Amino acid sequence: MQYTLNINGKKHTVDVDADTPLLWVLRDAADLKGTKFGCGIGLCGACTVHVDGEAVHSCRMRVSSVGESAITTIEGIGATPVGAKLQKAWLEIDVPQCGYCQAGQIMTAAALLARNKAPTDAEIEGAMDGNLCRCATYLRIRDAIKQAARETLGAAAAPKGA
Amino acid sequence: MLQETVMRQPSRRTFLKVSAAAGGGMLISFSLPGIADAAGGKSATLNAYVRIAPDDIVTIMAKNPEIGQGVKTMLPMLIAEELDVDWSQVRSKQADLDTDLYEGQFAGGSMATPLNWEPMRRVGAATRQMLVTAAAKTWKVSESECETASGQVHHKPSGRTLTYGALASAAAKLPVPDLNSVKLKDPKDFKIIGHSTRGVDVPAIVTGKPLFGIDTDVPGMLYAVFQKCPVFGGRVVSANLEVIKKLPGVKHAFLVGAGEKLSFMAEGAMQQNGLSSGVAIVADSWWRADKARRKLEVKWDEGPTAQQSSEGFAKQAAALGPKTPAKILRNDGDAAGALKTAAHVVEAAYSYPFIAHATLEPMNCTAHVQGDKAELWAPSQNPESGRKLVAQTLGLDEKNVLVHMTRIGGGFGRRLMNDYMVEAAYISKVAGAPVKLVWDRTDDIQHDFYRPAGWHFFKGGVDADGRVVAWQQHFVTFGSNGKFASSAGLDPRAFPAGRVPNLSYGATMMESGVPTGPLRAPGDNALAFVFQSFIDELAHAAGKDPLQFQIDLLGKSEMLPGNGAGFNTGRVRGVLEKVREISGWGKRRLPARSGLGVAVYYSHLGYTAEVVEVAVAANGFVQINKVWVACDVGSQIINPIAAENMAQGAVLDGFGAALNQKITIRNGRVVEENFDGFEPLRLSQAAPVEVHFVKTDNSPTGLGEPPLPPAIPALCNAIFAATGRRIRSLPIDPALLKAG
Ligand code: FES
Ligand code: FES
Numbered sequence: 001m002q003y004t005l006n007i008n009g010k011k012h013t014v015d016v017d018a019d020t021p022l023l024w025v026l027r028d029a030a031d032l033k034g035t036k037f038g039c040g041i042g043l044c045g046a047c048t049v050h051v052d053g054e055a056v057h058s059c060r061m062r063v064s065s066v067g068e069s070a071i072t073t074i075e076g077i078g079a080t081p082v083g084a085k086l087q088k089a090w091l092e093i094d095v096p097q098c099g100y101c102q103a104g105q106i107m108t109a110a111a112l113l114a115r116n117k118a119p120t121d122a123e124i125e126g127a128m129d130g131n132l133c134r135c136a137t138y139l140r141i142r143d144a145i146k147q148a149a150r151e152t153l154g155a156a157a158a159p160k161g162a
Numbered sequence: 163m164l165q166e167t168v169m170r171q172p173s174r175r176t177f178l179k180v181s182a183a184a185g186g187g188m189l190i191s192f193s194l195p196g197i198a199d200a201a202g203g204k205s206a207t208l209n210a211y212v213r214i215a216p217d218d219i220v221t222i223m224a225k226n227p228e229i230g231q232g233v234k235t236m237l238p239m240l241i242a243e244e245l246d247v248d249w250s251q252v253r254s255k256q257a258d259l260d261t262d263l264y265e266g267q268f269a270g271g272s273m274a275t276p277l278n279w280e281p282m283r284r285v286g287a288a289t290r291q292m293l294v295t296a297a298a299k300t301w302k303v304s305e306s307e308c309e310t311a312s313g314q315v316h317h318k319p320s321g322r323t324l325t326y327g328a329l330a331s332a333a334a335k336l337p338v339p340d341l342n343s344v345k346l347k348d349p350k351d352f353k354i355i356g357h358s359t360r361g362v363d364v365p366a367i368v369t370g371k372p373l374f375g376i377d378t379d380v381p382g383m384l385y386a387v388f389q390k391c392p393v394f395g396g397r398v399v400s401a402n403l404e405v406i407k408k409l410p411g412v413k414h415a416f417l418v419g420a421g422e423k424l425s426f427m428a429e430g431a432m433q434q435n436g437l438s439s440g441v442a443i444v445a446d447s448w449w450r451a452d453k454a455r456r457k458l459e460v461k462w463d464e465g466p467t468a469q470q471s472s473e474g475f476a477k478q479a480a481a482l483g484p485k486t487p488a489k490i491l492r493n494d495g496d497a498a499g500a501l502k503t504a505a506h507v508v509e510a511a512y513s514y515p516f517i518a519h520a521t522l523e524p525m526n527c528t529a530h531v532q533g534d535k536a537e538l539w540a541p542s543q544n545p546e547s548g549r550k551l552v553a554q555t556l557g558l559d560e561k562n563v564l565v566h567m568t569r570i571g572g573g574f575g576r577r578l579m580n581d582y583m584v585e586a587a588y589i590s591k592v593a594g595a596p597v598k599l600v601w602d603r604t605d606d607i608q609h610d611f612y613r614p615a616g617w618h619f620f621k622g623g624v625d626a627d628g629r630v631v632a633w634q635q636h637f638v639t640f641g642s643n644g645k646f647a648s649s650a651g652l653d654p655r656a657f658p659a660g661r662v663p664n665l666s667y668g669a670t671m672m673e674s675g676v677p678t679g680p681l682r683a684p685g686d687n688a689l690a691f692v693f694q695s696f697i698d699e700l701a702h703a704a705g706k707d708p709l710q711f712q713i714d715l716l717g718k719s720e721m722l723p724g725n726g727a728g729f730n731t732g733r734v735r736g737v738l739e740k741v742r743e744i745s746g747w748g749k750r751r752l753p754a755r756s757g758l759g760v761a762v763y764y765s766h767l768g769y770t771a772e773v774v775e776v777a778v779a780a781n782g783f784v785q786i787n788k789v790w791v792a793c794d795v796g797s798q799i800i801n802p803i804a805a806e807n808m809a810q811g812a813v814l815d816g817f818g819a820a821l822n823q824k825i826t827i828r829n830g831r832v833v834e835e836n837f838d839g840f841e842p843l844r845l846s847q848a849a850p851v852e853v854h855f856v857k858t859d860n861s862p863t864g865l866g867e868p869p870l871p872p873a874i875p876a877l878c879n880a881i882f883a884a885t886g887r888r889i890r891s892l893p894i895d896p897a898l899l900k901a902g
Contacts, residue, residue: 017410017450024449028385033377034370036571038522039603043837046522074370087368094360094803097811098230099367099374100522100571106368125846132837134522134572135230136814137807138848 003063007032008076016063023047023058026073034074034103038132045131048104049073055111074103082113085151089144097135105131109145118149180292180334187215188330190289211263212241212289218313218327220247223257225264226274227543228363229573231866232804233274235362237282239800243354244286244347247313247326254362259545259565267567269543270578270680272766272864275800279862280346287344289333296333297324349798358803363569375541375568378528380596384413385448386589387455388599390440390609393464393830394675397439401460406443409457411450414593415443418585427611427679429646434677437555437584438609444593448600467675468830472515472615475827478672479617479638483511487636487668489644492654495664497621500632504623506703507632511619512692514892515824516612518832518840519681523571524606527586530596535562540583541570548580552587574815575680579611607840608832611679612825614640614650618692628704630697630715633658633665640678641671649684655723656689657764658697661715676827682815683867686765690871691820691878691892694761698879699888708879709742709760726767733794733858737771738762740792740856745773753777755901756787757883761875768868769794769856772813774876778884782896784821786849786877789813793869796862799855809869810851816873818843824893 004013007030014029021040026032026049038046040059047058050072077083086106096102105128112119112127119127124145133141183189190212211223222238238254259267266277290310297315298305301322309316313326349356366373391397398417406415418440427434441460445451501507528539529552536558542548545565553560570577586599601609616639623632640647646669654667681687701711719732738760741747747758755778762771775787791809799805822841826833834840853869878889885899 016447017453019453020447020449024447028447028449031379032370033372033379036374036522037376037524037600039837041603041836044522074368078369090368091360091364094358094364094807096230096361096364096367097232097807098522098570098572099361099363102367103370128845132522132842132844134520134574134842136811136818136843136848138814138843138845139810139850140807141845142848 001064003066005030005066005071006068007071008073008079014063018062018064020063021059022049022061022063022066022071025063026058032073032075036100036103038101045108046101046104048107048131050107050111053111053114055108074107077107077110080110082148082152083110085148086110086113086144089147089151093140093144093147095137095140095144097137101131101133105133105141109148113145113149113152117153119145180336180338182331182334183213183215185215186331187213187327188334189213190285211257212285214326214330216327216330218251218325219253220245220251220313220326221253221255224254225257225267227267227269227545227567227570228256229269229543229570229577231269231274231808232361232801233269235359235804236274236801237278239354239359240278240282241286243352244283245290246310249354249359251313256567256569259549259567261546267546268578269573270575272768272866272868275862275864276767283346284341284344287346288339288341291339291344292333292336293326293329295336296329300324300329300332355800356798356802359801360803373569374523374571375528375539376523376526376571376600378539378568378598380528380530380539383528383596383598384444384446384593385451386442386444386586386597386599387448387451387602388418388440388442388585388589389455389458389460390438390605391462391464392608393462393468394677395467396462396464398441399461399463401441401458406454406458409450409454411445411447412454413444413446415441415454416592418442418588427648427677429648429651431648434551434579434581437588438581442589442592444589444597448598452602464830465675470675470827470830472827475615475672475674476513476617479513482638482670483617483619483636485670488670489668491652491667491669492659493666494659494662497632497634497664497666500664501621501623501634504632505626507621507623508699508703509621510696510699510888510890511617512695512890513617514615514688514691516615516676516827517681517819517823518607518610518612518825519574519576520607520837520840520842521572521574521576524603525582525601526599527582528596528598529583529586529590531556531587531591534558536587537564537566538583538587539566539568540580541568541577542580542583543570543573543575543577544580548583551580551584555584556587556591574682575684576610579679581609603837604835607834607836611648611677613681613687614647614678616650616688620696622696622700624700624704628706628711630658630662630700631664633662635667637667637669639669639671640674642673644671646671647674647678649678649680651685652689653725655729656693657722657729658715660722661717675830682812683765683870686763686867686871687816687819687874690761690763690765691874694763694872694875695878695889698759698875698882702882707748709738709747712760712762713738724764729764730769733769734762734764736856736858737769737792737794740854741771741773741790744792744852744854745790747773755779755884757880759876759879759881759883761872761879763868763871765871766867767863768865770869770872772869772872772876774873774880776877776880776884778881778899780901782899784881784894784896784899786817786847789849789851789873791851791853791869792856793853793865794856794858795865795868796860797857798862800862805855805865806853808865809853812867812869813851813873814843814848816870817847817877820874820877820892820894821847822893
């Protein structure tokens, strides 16, 4: 089956089975390998992408149900203000160890900050607890989300043109 | 253990080569034999490969696999420091496996720092020396008037300056200085070492660039899944291949039936043999291969271990525990006699389960076998042994097997084994095409080389003054023909041996079909739990402060026999005293059902003491509030920002094992299938970990493993302080900790 997907603002036409999970469409048909396979059944968050701004596990979403929705992946998240702030915080705090989970972490964090500009510790836990980091970089993930939140708020609060 | 195996390898090559680089500049490849390493005074041979280009960019090949330990950043830092360039000029590039050029291309045993600390700096210093010589010749001045900084040579008296890029071609023609006599910097002048340097791959990671083994793409590549027998050592008899071959996208389906049973791996062995038996499915996409797999019907010959179970092992161990050990590992004085006269005697049985590595990137490998040649893209911690396994199994010459090393999504020791490499190569050969093999999570959890389960039966005695006078320990473990299984041994020198006058260590081995292997801090990740918990039990029996009791047990500061150069009781004392200070041990009042626990361990040449603060809820839920870590890995923390991350991760990794993890064997196979049954630590379980490095006058050593072992007993000892309940079995069962 042919599907035309809207990924990171670009149209990608792919020819895959209707039941193919979005994860494998992204990785193997659209050649966007930033989205990672960890468990295949919604338990690790490594495959997190945004579908119309919502964080979803791409391993559990069939390509046939994507339709016209706007998909954002780690390759495109830097184009959003929140995504750019998160990437910067991730770099400054030097979050990753092996790095394999980090695309999923950033995508989940970006969805969180997009709907909640100043999450509490409990809200960060609530949003991020489904994203496993086997290297346990959690302390830095937490710090980086807070730093990005502060910077996003700071930017919003700053007078225009300053 | 790993580091010993590696260091015993004789040096194979001696060379230092400087040549003109294609496109200008200077290419430096080195082999530095005979420089004593920090670990054991044995000689090690290390290599580096540096290119200085005319545009002043310094490219340093990172020869070791990057598993998240930061080696791709750390090794170039060592060279760049002595070369005296700015870090912004440096590019770190992943090398391929090339045993003609490099040695020690592995990631394991926390060995990258001790093996490379001095040699890599000598590489930088010698190169710098040649650039100075080239500048002095160009200007016809004395070398002693020339200085270097930021990748430039300056001639102070005349105010002239040349960049390394401009000098490199001339330097490439000079004779090479004697490596052992080049001058190294005074550590107080370090500009890169000891300064936080962010991971070189982080920009690529946060933007989703393909870096990992699983991201490999080769033109014409097919995708494979491989169904192995769920029972270890079982073999395929037949399968519905004709059905599978007709499914959409399936290109090949075949039995890998001739497969040999994975042979028993003894302690210290780093390579398995052969190829597991199973069914391979090759398709035009991984999804289609995986979908076809769900239609697979296989008849297995499950082999002789299909009745084994965790429960059965535990029963067998419980029966063996009270008996005389089959093997005496150590016998000092008369432990049985001393127990009779001790003022307090404690008897305790400890146990811990099998656990899996569960790296987040599943096992995978891309292989292209063509005729007598093979090319592989492998996320392996031990690619050299992987190449050997592939060559042997496929009947190829090792020289014809090219291995590209990729970034690795977690190692923890799992990828020291290369079963996925040989599977990919075999499947590619049969399919006659490049093939990417990707395991699913169930393959990963059910076909690991597990941290072995173990059972320890203790009797200990303290005298009226609180001194440990008797220690009897019977370790029931796995092994065959008197040999411990991989990572299932006990070093007879293990502390408190040498400090307890009447001490016996004995072991009895059970046969098992479950493959075992090294997992982060192999051996120690389990032994620290039992040793350090039992010492805590003795402290409480003696009515002593547990931390002071540990210090008293150490006795005078000296070297005791142990791994590497030995076990330094003074360094143990140093980290205990530091952790006492930073945690406010003995000085703080805690609420009811809260407590502090302490533990200390010597692992992989590093010394770490930890204090954990817990609060245990009435329902038994264990909340870790805070962890203090005092760690002595020598005189220098090469990259502080990465070191802290790694130490925190190691501690939290220990908590994940203690709180969440067990692998259950039933009917000869693993019960758990995914992250619901086998759970890594989650963000909500991650307590703040405060890390202090105690700098001592010792050559720097590695950090990937040392902070893990004490985390588990410090946590369990804290639970005892909070509740009066002793955790003697892992994972921690909250039901045992309910109030009342
Ligand atoms: S791969 Fe989708 S949640 Fe794990
Ligand atoms: S950094 Fe390795 S899994 Fe998160």
